[in-house]
Amino acid sequence: MYEGVVQDLIDELGRLPGVGPKSAQRIAFHLLGSDPADIKRLVDVLNAVAAGVQFCEVCGTVAEQDKCRICRDPRRDATTICVVEEPKDVLAIERTREFKGRYHVLGGALDPLSGVGPDQLRIRQLLARISSDEVREVIIATDPNTEGEATATYLVRMLRDFPDLTVTRLASGLPMGGDLEFADELTLGRALSGRRQV
């Protein structure tokens, strides 16, 4: 046990996900030895986060203003919406540089075991957005796990009521750089059923 504030710092750092007591101690002593200006910057950022992070009023991702950068950008295609679970999924798709449309963040997946039903997600906002804007395609990009698939099933059922809307689901199959023989049968099965003509 260290004395006073140093131990407090180690305790607080140790509460972060993935940081054990040893890592917390290492980070604490790194901070003790670093430039006061660096620490000030970290403190400022933490204060800004504590003061409240804004969420985009249109798509629900983390934003600096009322609307996020993507929803403000007139060059983004407003007729295509990509539906994702979390703000970090927006970033993952942005990194591909393949998608030019806009996003809709649900804020999670349907998970009855954790008490998350349709009312806890931003599904109503999505339906309102589709009925008011000139949306022509919705890409469902929820995680390819049980909760994500169930959420996709639910969304497909809700979106069936829009006659001129194309609803698509992210393809799932073999990872790039992988070996066919090591693929599990579920993934390989999905890759086969979703095969495409070349």
Next chain:
Amino acid sequence: MANLYRDTGVVLRVHKLGEADRIITLLTRRNGKVRAVARGVRRTTSRFGARLEPFCHVDVQFYPGRSLDVITQVQTVDAFAQGIVSDYPRYTAAAAVVETADRLAAEEREPATRLYLLVAGALRALSAGERDPSLVLDAFLLRAMAYAGWAPAITECARCGEPGPHRAFSVPVGGVVCAGCRPAGAVSPSPEVIRLLGALLHGDWEVAERCQPSARRDVSGLVAAHLQWHLERQLRSLPLVERRAGG
């Protein structure tokens, strides 16, 4: 490697652990409820991550660890998950099945083969989609309660044992009650509701599927109330179960 052991089981729940691991809660045939660590299953390169999703029926090899066992190999026995997630009412019913099983198998490592068979049977029926998910769920809940020793009395009075049929049903007393024992707050379901309860408890699907939607709704309400009274707490998934209008 003498300590390795193998068992078949149904995945009840998964929890995230660290960067890419998961804690998997399984209900196994021989070892009861087992919580084990699956390393690296959240990475896209994982060789068995897809087999350890909720509702999967799998053959697993465990390596005993210090606090939790570690999963080293997984093979699929039945891929129930695909049939279940393709339909929202089935998904919510299956979630209620695994949550109930998780609560009833309170002690880890206590063999619960009958409960395991009930869960696997219920998930198989939901995945096949031949019966109303709501009826499958209620039949599972009734039989799981019978397994736990809380089967509602259906023919004889729950308090004095007088042979029925009786008209009143009381959740705190534990089933149908005769006119003499009837406490305040007992409900009077229609005779069809009592018949459906019996049919679901004993697996008489012909009778069950002939019952009216209104009777099915009343049965769902009674079963849910009976279960949560005995569990002494609310199930999170039960209010979210989507019951099809008109059965």
